Amino acid sequence: MIYLDNAATTRVCPEAAQAALAAMTEDFWNPSSRYAAGAGAAEALRSHRATVAAALGCLPEEVVFTSCGTEGDNWAIQAALEHGKRKGRHIVTTAIEHAAVLEPLRALAGQGYEVTYLRPDRQGHIDPAGLAAALRPDTVLVSMMLVNNELGTILPVKAAAEAIRAAGCPALLHTDAVQAFLKVPFTPKDLGVDLLTISGHKVRAPKGIGALYIRKGLKLKPLLLGGGQEGGLRPGTEPTAQIAALAAACRVWMDHREAYTERMRETKDHFLSSFSAALPQGVVVSPGDAPHICAVSLPGYPSEMLVRELSDRGICVSSGSACHRGKPSHVFAATGRPKGELLGVLRVSFSPESTPAECDTLVNALSEISSARVAAR
Secondary structure, eight states: OEEOBTTTOOOOOHHHHHHHHHHHHTSOOOTTOSSHHHHHHHHHHHHHHHHHHHHHTSOGGGEEEESOHHHHHHHHHHHHHHHTTTTOOEEEEETTOOHHHHHHHHHHHTTTOEEEEEOOOTTSOOOHHHHHHHOOTTEEEEEOOSBOTTTOOBOOHHHHHHHHHHHTOOOEEEEEOTTTTTTSOOOHHHHTOSEEEEEGGGTTSOTTOEEEEEOTTOOOOOSSOSSOTGGGTSOSOOOHHHHHHHHHHHHHHHHTHHHHHHHHHHHHHHHHHHHHHHOTTOEEEEOOSSTTEEEEEOTTSOHHHHHHHHHHTTEEOBSSOGGGTTSOOHHHHHTTOOHHHHHTEEEEEOOTTOOHHHHHHHHHHHHHHHHHHHHHO
């Protein structure tokens, strides 16, 4: 099988799997237990938090573990609005955010919040000037992803922070950095964000673990009430196996970061070049600013048909975010491209293990599908 849908999820690396197994079968103690083994588990937890913080470029006390990116996004939004409830009810976001941001905001709009959606250009970029113009004295939250999960474009999060400061508005800035983490260089401080979300299964850790960066000094309402774990912000017995695996995956990625980035970008560039050469009727919807995601289209060939036919050939790509579950992508639609292009869009996303040969197989399969369709007419 050829797997080129790494923006949906990644294969767990051996180091992360081994770390999880050891935490489940050997070091399985509850970190809150008062005996020596429990203290050892608590020390391991501190070490894992420090590793993830180092990968993010922040302080360990600024990292709170979550179950996934969706939880982190939802929590960041709700906590930011609670924080600013006396200052306003206006929110700024983009039309190309993940559903984990758009759906909570849609629900909040039904509760009386006003949401401004910034639209991208045809390549999927957001104009910083449009963001600055959208800010108001009652804006209490700006939520803008760092790397779009379907187009691979990098959004102007740092410019958003600068605009918020220049406008003097009280907004907190949140970024969904799920697709950016370890793939593009950033630190929360350099971006100027207050809240930042990551997810482990995009960087070869298991599903079920993520983290929320909370800027030091920012006081937020806890997600849950309970035993006081995670600084009282997200109580509940820590998922030590998943946390150990996330830390292990971060260590491996940091050790090979430059090589991984170069490998993914070279593989992506090879695919785009091969696609354009073999399929002149094809369209590169987005070459992607990030090294691991791009989007292409075969106009006149429905995406879902292409995904099925490629799957029959043992090739896994997607027509957008896995969270759409077969529904048309709001991200591609927001670019305003012609309907024919939008109907045939495929997202192709790479891991450090992806190869040019796999890309050639994908391009050859698309060429065969196109030729067979033309012959059948």
